[in-house]
Amino acid sequence: AQSVAQPEDQVNVAEGNPLTVKCTYSVSGNPYLFWYVQYPNRGLQFLLKYITGDNLVKGSYGFEAEFNKSQTSFHLKKPSALVSDSALYFCAVRGLNNNNDMRFGAGTRLTVKP
Amino acid sequence: DAGVTQSPTHLIKTRGQHVTLRCSPISGHKSVSWYQQVLGQGPQFIFQYYEKEERGRGNFPDRFSARQFPNYSSELNVNALLLGDSALYLCASSLASGQGGQPQHFGDGTRLSIL
Numbered sequence: 001a002q003s004v005a006q007p008e009d010q011v012n013v014a015e016g017n018p019l020t021v022k023c024t025y026s027v028s029g030n031p032y033l034f035w036y037v038q039y040p041n042r043g044l045q046f047l048l049k050y051i052t053g054d055n056l057v058k059g060s061y062g063f064e065a066e067f068n069k070s071q072t073s074f075h076l077k078k079p080s081a082l083v084s085d086s087a088l089y090f091c092a093v094r095g096l097n098n099n100n101d102m103r104f105g106a107g108t109r110l111t112v113k114p
Numbered sequence: 115d116a117g118v119t120q121s122p123t124h125l126i127k128t129r130g131q132h133v134t135l136r137c138s139p140i141s142g143h144k145s146v147s148w149y150q151q152v153l154g155q156g157p158q159f160i161f162q163y164y165e166k167e168e169r170g171r172g173n174f175p176d177r178f179s180a181r182q183f184p185n186y187s188s189e190l191n192v193n194a195l196l197l198g199d200s201a202l203y204l205c206a207s208s209l210a211s212g213q214g215g216q217p218q219h220f221g222d223g224t225r226l227s228i229l
Contacts, residue, residue, distance in 0.1 A: 041222070044206075044220040046217040049215065090156050
């Protein structure tokens with residue numbers, strides 16, 4: 001069965017500094033990996049995905065993520081954080097053989113301080 | 115274009131009652147999935163429907179059921195409500211089923227509170 005782990009409940013960074021939100025996954029075969037962001041009282045917004053190809057994936061709002069197969073990780077990154085990036089971030093995985101069940105991590109709360 | 119719309123936005127019920135939540139997908143999207151998000155946790159997969167057929171089911175009791183209509187909108191029904199059913203219920207749509215690399219697009223959810 002596929003699963004994801006987000007080892008940090010909370011990440012705090014200063015505005016303008018780089019940010020990293022960590023995610024590791026477990027899946028049989030090649031994974032489909034996703035990052036979503038959730039603002040208060042809202043649904044999840046899609047940021048980016050990895051299916052195949054380049055290990056560095058670029059997404060919305062300046063975010064990018066690096067797929068590392070040997071470490072089974074898919075960390076979310078941004079070179080320069082904004083206060084408006086403060087939100088809840090979720091990593092999700094779909095296994096190649098189970099297209100209908102997307103598994104989400106528990107989420108990481110990112111706080112960017114001015 | 116409108117995104118995924120869910121109704122109602124908030125709902126308060128008491129234990130033992132039943133509830134129906136509604137979802138309209140993005141125009142052109144034929145697949146609808148339902149998720150339960152308990153406070154402080156990530157969304158948990160409940161159902162996926164495509165072309166009015168159930169294509170996936172998560173680990174939820176039979177009190178939970180859903181259906182999809184010819185216009186691709188969907189309803190989630192929960193019977194015999196328990197306190198533990200209090201959560202944000204999210205609907206997500208995508209173009210098709212069986213294409214795991216497609217992202218899902220989420221509505222803002224229905225906040226269900228059980229008293």
